[in-house]
């Protein structure tokens with residue numbers, strides 16, 4: 001389904017989610033592994049597409065950069081709330097003192113909740129319960145009330161065994177549009193690949209713009225139009241594509 005990229009590389013732009021898409025999910029946010037060969041695969045595909053490859057992730061840009069170093073692709077982080085374009089210019093929200101206090105309070109409230117992880121991502125915060133499913137309900141309630149306290153500038157974002165509070169003004173769909181407004185993405189058709197609720201916004205934009213939306217996993221309750229069964233299957237497809245570059 002990505003053969004078109006090799007046939008007409010000047011037509012397409014590729015947007016890739018990270019966790020659960022390019023890399024396998026792990027028990028904790030820090031435990032993820034970038035498989036050998038993936039960085040060079042992405043670099044070759046980026047060259048093939050004239051640089052029109054972007055990462056679109058819920059991670060902070062700084063964390064994603066560490067994962068994929070030395071590769072520094074254009075990237076939207078924090079579900080689109082921060083973005084680095086192909087020239088390397090990074091837009092990031094200013095520090096918000098009230099939000100800093102809210103993150104500290106979340107960490108305090110959940111300190112004794114065994115297995116719950118509060119991931120401080122700067123302008124967003126994620127509460128993970130993958131290792132603490134007994135706390136899922138209580139965590140949901142705490143995060144809902146924290147999101148209300150954070151006010152209209154923030155919104156709740158649910159994902160795989162995670163509940164997040166993130167800036168409301170951006171989404172992965174808006175990030176796709178912003179990338180497509182400038183070279184080397186300008187005028188290309190987007191292919192968006194992701195696995196989670198946050199990726200639905202970019203699936204919709206890719207569909208609207210005549211591109212392609214691909215979900216990792218099952219094709220159920222999604223705007224995506226086709227599916228690839230796993231991150232491993234996607235990596236194999238990308239490696240084949242890179243060999244043609």
Ligand SMILES: O=P(O)(O)OC[C@H]1O[C@H](O[C@H]2O[C@H](CO)[C@@H](O)[C@H](O)[C@H]2O)[C@H](O)[C@@H](O)[C@@H]1O
Pocket residue numbers: 017018019020021024025026027028029030032056057058059119121126128130159160161162164196198
């Ligand atoms: O948009 P993504 O790149 O898919 O990022 C979404 C969230 O991914 C991370 O959490 C998820 O992956 C963890 C590591 O595999 C896993 O332990 C967790 O259960 C998943 O929800 C990341 O920690 C979040 O900050 C991202 O927003």
